[in-house]
Amino acid sequence: MKANKLNRRRFLQVSGMAGAMLAVGFDSLAFGSDKSTLKMIMPEDLINGIQINPYVTISESGEVTIMAHVPELGQGIFQGIPAIIAEELGVTMEQVTIVKASASRKYGRQSIGGSRSVRSMFMPMRQLGAATREVLVQAAAKQWGVDASNCEVKEGVVYKKGSKDALPYGDLVASAAKLELPKKPTLKNKADFNIIGKATHRPDLVGKVNGSADYGIDAQTEGLLYATIERCPTLQGTVTSYDADAAKSVKGVIEVMEVTRTVYGKKNTGIAVVAETYYAATEGRKKLSAEWDNAEFSQISTESINTDMAQLAQEKGLEHFEKGDFEASKGQRGASSDIKVKTSHYRLPHVAHSCMEPMNATVHVREDNTVEVWAPSQSPQVQRQFARQLGIPDNQAEEKIKVHLPFLGGGFGRRSMNDSLEECFQISKALRKPVKLIWSREDDTTQGPFRQTSFHRMTMSFNSDNRIGLQHKVVSPAITTQSRPSNGRVPFEVMEAINTHYDFDDISVRYSEYKNQIPIHWWRSVFGSTNAFPHESFIDEMAFELKVDPLQFRKTKLKSEPRFIKVLEKLEEQSNWNEKLGENEGKGVAIVESFGSIVAHAVFLKRENGKVSMPKVVSVVDCGIYVNPDQVIAQTEGNIIYGLTAALKDAITFKNGAAQEANFDTYRMLRMNEAPRDIQVHLMENNEAPGGVGEPGLPPIAPALANAVFDLSGKRMRILPFDLQKI
Amino acid sequence: MASYKLNINSKEYTIEAEPQTPLLWAIRDEVGLTGTKYGCGIAQCGACTVHLNGNPVRSCSLPVSAIVGQSITTIEGLSEDNSHPVQKAWLDVQAPQCGYCQSGQIMSASALLEKNPSPSDEDIDQAMSGNVCRCGTYHRIRKAIHLASKEISNESK
Structure with missing residues (x-):
């Protein structure tokens, strides 16, 4: 179809935002570059001033630009890292313009995941900010002919101590930029922080309330084509036939081609339909009549997976942690008449990430072998990977391949796999035209x-001497061993959030790998999301057997861990834990350490007119030193909802090798009317090193919920998901 | 293929499209207003919510041929300068995280407040449960709607 395509100039008129967006702190370069020039304009090209290091540029009139170098997917890192730099640089956030970087090795590693950004960059970015401040101070000291120790910095101005002499950064930047950055700059004391630890508004949110924030799916460039891909319903089948001509008979369809998507070493074939509009592409796709050979996978079902995992749970498995002698605790230790042993089985299903922005990518491989990429990715440094496929040497990859980092409409781990970029690159490389691929x-x-799905065999043992034993046996596939053998070792990722700090006499944690063909990937809190539910639910079962309040039981058994104790005490106080509830009310608690932070939740349930609701969740977070407390609270609120969705809504189930849930009608999300109206998040104040924030709030929510269900109804929920209205 | 005149944010746009093209893709790719988002394509998530004659509708499920002559407002048309009480309240409580669903959330909330300037929590549940947020900002959205409601009633005093 002859669409009324917008040219680049009209994009800018229609949206009227090129300048305005830079002013509020993010680039307008979802718009690609003019094809009349080979120079691709990237955010870095538009910054005014003198660059002191790859992150900080200061103009002679004093404007400070700090690069947001890692992708923003909702976690607030667009502001978080620049705030850390600004703190040590000695400027206020009002003086700073934050600009989204493009992908480049000059920024170091730009991938995000594992709740790692602040944890790993807190010190390096403080050092970078402080070193930048020190060269500005040196420049001033030199000008005044005094020692740097006679200078002090306030809000972007260097002052000579004991005088009225002052030099703003803008006057110093030219000479400072010539100085070498000191390797061991002096850092501020925590007590002197003006930015870190204070709630600041996120500058990226302005574009998120007026529609101007640029996500990958919003990339626009002249002559853009749209692609959709037909895929084998059983994930790894092979294509036997399809009707390209029928698809091409749809007006606007330009090309039909096979593309490959690599998932942990497995090549999955899809059939791409490329068209002038996305609608034409989707209409063409409907006419493909693709046939697949998927015999090999037709036996895979959730039922068979569950049976296989339960079987594996009976095996001894690999040792992860052993304290005391758990096997002996079950009865071989002499007088055994008073020994009680109880075993429970827990199971969690496969679930999907369901980012609100579906997977997509935009790539333009040009005739001259230069490439422009819009990468909605948690790992956007794709230059070398693409360069190799174009015969471009590594040392020219960044010059010839430019990568924009759009905002991500959610990530949750899913966007650390660049499969949509891989597919889109193949299409554009074949057509040498700009292509936007959108997954439905x-x-x-x-x-x-x-x-991942997982199965857990939990066993407790105790006797009248108060000797307590716990065994947690994990059965699950592992992420890192999908395309290689595990060689008898416990993969590093599978034991997250299992708390071996509990002061039991005998503890045993073991693992059996369940290998199958369903591809799995990092999902918010990863194994924390599957291990904490059985673990913290079973701690509750133990407390019940021993007739102790579950919160007090945890306090008693974690007494050698002061950070856990403080979190539990704070939760006890803030949730009024010891207050007696009404007959139709229930409460549950869970505490989990993951990704370097400790989070405890108390969930409150209520049954009214036969309907169960969750009026309140109270949380306490100990993540050490934090940058923006409001973002720690926001991430924890988000973790609660994401975790409740996995606990209460739908699983991805497999039948004849294919996922049965496809869209939000059958794979339902928790909605406003089901979310707790009262969520209170309290932060611990201490001087511990920064812990993760994006994930640690998730693992404890499902067990706290299930424990509250038990308190309300006497029913122990051991299989997720469950329906709160059917308890 | 036909030519359609669309009235979006009080401006007239002429586009060429197949009659069944969802309004969503016309707004995004033909007109170039990308604040309205694709989330599910079957009117289940609300990311594509726009106002049609003041009512919130899911633009992913409305064919472009069915809305000719009617007045469409998208997130870009809500205000010139982020000054709509709902936008202000959203920023005040720092509601968005990834932000992808928020255009739709804001369009649903502004339509609610237009009809019901003082909604109860139950009214909010009813008006907003068609909009999915995967980051889990419901709690702040509720707060923001109450806040915007207060500002609207102060304005009208």
């Missing part, structure tokens, strides 16, 4: 990779 929601839900 159905593709996004059914194709994975998914959060």
